[in-house]
Amino acid sequence: MDMQDVARNGLVLLGCGKMGSAMLQGWLNGGLPTASVWVIDPNPSDWLRATGVHINADLPESPAIVLIAVKPQMMGDALPAIAAMGNGGTLFVSVAAGTPIAAFEDALGAQSPIVRAMPNTPAAVGRGITAIIGNTHASAGDMDLAEDLLSAVGQVVRLDDEGQMDAVTGVSGSGPAYVFHMIECMARAGEAQGLAPDLAMQLAKATVAGAGALAEAAEETPAQLRVNVTSPNGTTQAGLEVLMNETDGLPPLMENTVRAAADRSRELRDD
Numbered sequence: 001m002d003m004q005d006v007a008r009n010g011l012v013l014l015g016c017g018k019m020g021s022a023m024l025q026g027w028l029n030g031g032l033p034t035a036s037v038w039v040i041d042p043n044p045s046d047w048l049r050a051t052g053v054h055i056n057a058d059l060p061e062s063p064a065i066v067l068i069a070v071k072p073q074m075m076g077d078a079l080p081a082i083a084a085m086g087n088g089g090t091l092f093v094s095v096a097a098g099t100p101i102a103a104f105e106d107a108l109g110a111q112s113p114i115v116r117a118m119p120n121t122p123a124a125v126g127r128g129i130t131a132i133i134g135n136t137h138a139s140a141g142d143m144d145l146a147e148d149l150l151s152a153v154g155q156v157v158r159l160d161d162e163g164q165m166d167a168v169t170g171v172s173g174s175g176p177a178y179v180f181h182m183i184e185c186m187a188r189a190g191e192a193q194g195l196a197p198d199l200a201m202q203l204a205k206a207t208v209a210g211a212g213a214l215a216e217a218a219e220e221t222p223a224q225l226r227v228n229v230t231s232p233n234g235t236t237q238a239g240l241e242v243l244m245n246e247t248d249g250l251p252p253l254m255e256n257t258v259r260a261a262a263d264r265s266r267e268l269r270d271d
């Protein structure tokens, strides 16, 4: 099965909030026909209504893919709507944080191919990164199909152990929020140094976006790129002495941040 089969047999999206919309936007931009998409969501957004996809309509009996993008806490209410598609040719892909593959096998049938994925919201502009792992019934073809689908909205990496998903969630699933907060903080700090709010925000956004693009494109490591900015005894050195402090700078703060998110992912499994 490939993306043409997805267009032919249909894609069902269970839950289309922030993450579901980010991915759907990427697929529609990439050419997936709206007529091939069925969304189940009790509260469809204006954006979703305007896309022209089927919303809360009769579902195809055997779609190529069901993408599950509801909150982990809503899973029990939401899964019965798609349970009849289990144990057939449909591939289930869940992006829910915390919810383990075993929970989907219980709800959708032990023979169902299931891929657990952790994407992130830059998928909306084709710049996401998604980690995936399949259950024993997910064939090589199923994994390739999941990778094809998710590659349409950014990079895909495969995990070999479901236990890695909590750490992945702490780094890249939640990570965009850390970076957005860094933009907010840089802009606020610029204001504190006398810049107008709009200018401070423009400088902060462009700096984070440009540094990210350079980090991705350059041959050098991020550490070397940092050194390239840092003139001896110059301004960057003065700033980094605060930011890189091992006691109260970014290293312990980021370690605690990622740990807290990963711990929460572990807790969600047990909720």
Ligand SMILES: NC(=O)C1=CN([C@@H]2O[C@H](COP(=O)(O)OP(=O)(O)OC[C@H]3O[C@@H](n4cnc5c(N)ncnc54)[C@H](O)[C@@H]3O)[C@@H](O)[C@H]2O)C=CC1
Binding pocket: 014, 015, 016, 017, 018, 019, 020, 040, 041, 042, 043, 044, 069, 070, 071, 072, 074, 077, 078, 095, 096, 097, 098, 118, 119, 120, 121, 173, 174
């Ligand atoms: N927002 C993010 O950055 C990321 C979110 N995720 C995961 O994606 C999933 C969705 O998260 P968000 O999109 O942020 O949440 P959200 O709250 O924006 O979207 C959830 C959607 O599910 C719908 N919904 C509620 N009950 C339903 C039901 N019974 N049947 C069908 N739809 C139902 C809601 O109306 C809403 O539109 C979560 O499991 C989360 O862990 C994963 C990676 C990143």
Ligand SMILES: O=C(O)[C@@H]1CCC=N1
Binding pocket: 097, 169, 173, 174
């Ligand atoms: O905050 C959350 O629980 C979800 C999972 C990763 C990003 N957002």
